[in-house]
Amino acid sequence: MKCRKNVKNLTDDQKRRYVAAFLALKSQDSVIHPGGQSRYDDFVETHLNAMMAEVDDNLGILITPGWAHRDSVFFPWHRELLYQFEKLLQAVDPTVTIPYWDWTREQNSAAAGFPFKHGFIGVGGTNADSDRVKRDPAAPPVDATHPYIYPFDPEAWSPTIKVIDPPPDTLNFFQRQFGERPDAPNLSQNDVTVTGTVTNFRAAINGGNNYLTLRSRSENLHNLVHRWVGGNMLRMTSPNDPVFFMHPSSLTRPVPILLSTIFRKGSLLTKRSSSELRDADQFISG
């Protein structure tokens, strides 16, 4: 049985293996467009296409939800996308599972489970350089004979699927903009209400005693994380930032617990202890 783990509980070796596996997909050939992009990019394109299929009227009212968002399909579609991605990772390295980032708790570089570290998937963007994600300035210079000291080199990572229409998207470098948007200055909290229930994960899901409410509240919280990270994560091509896969991995973590509770029509926190919800550190992947 393979389990997905909190980033904070990965060993250095497990982090290296995870990075090596997704970098391998970045150099494997595409199945969707052989010769034209990487296998990793196929996942970026699939997410883009799912969102491009959404149709709003001129007032922003949803007409067609597309394949993956703003509808009941949000959880299962993303679970399947992660499952397919994880199977490819495991073809590279059978020990690998997608870790999850608990963005309700691991919210700054001091936190062990904060994934944005030089030694893992790179840090936040550099303000003075258009929020570009850069290498560790303390690392030795990189040249032909001296590779970057960490497995993931953010300056060698290229987002390759562009949104053509609409809107035109010219972001062709790796960018993160932590907390820069006025509508997402902070990450979602778990036990502390920040600005009402929209940023309080526990309150949002606790009130959601039917699937549709749970879906919409969870998706809104998930959108907040996309906006907080910013840069590539803001786009329909958000899997261009490798943290994409750790983000719904966290969100779908409690879903089996929530669904079993909802279908028994009970209250979440009486049927399931808060510690069970909080500390479900590992869960069965797929």
Ligand SMILES: [Cu+2]
């Ligand atoms: Cu999505």
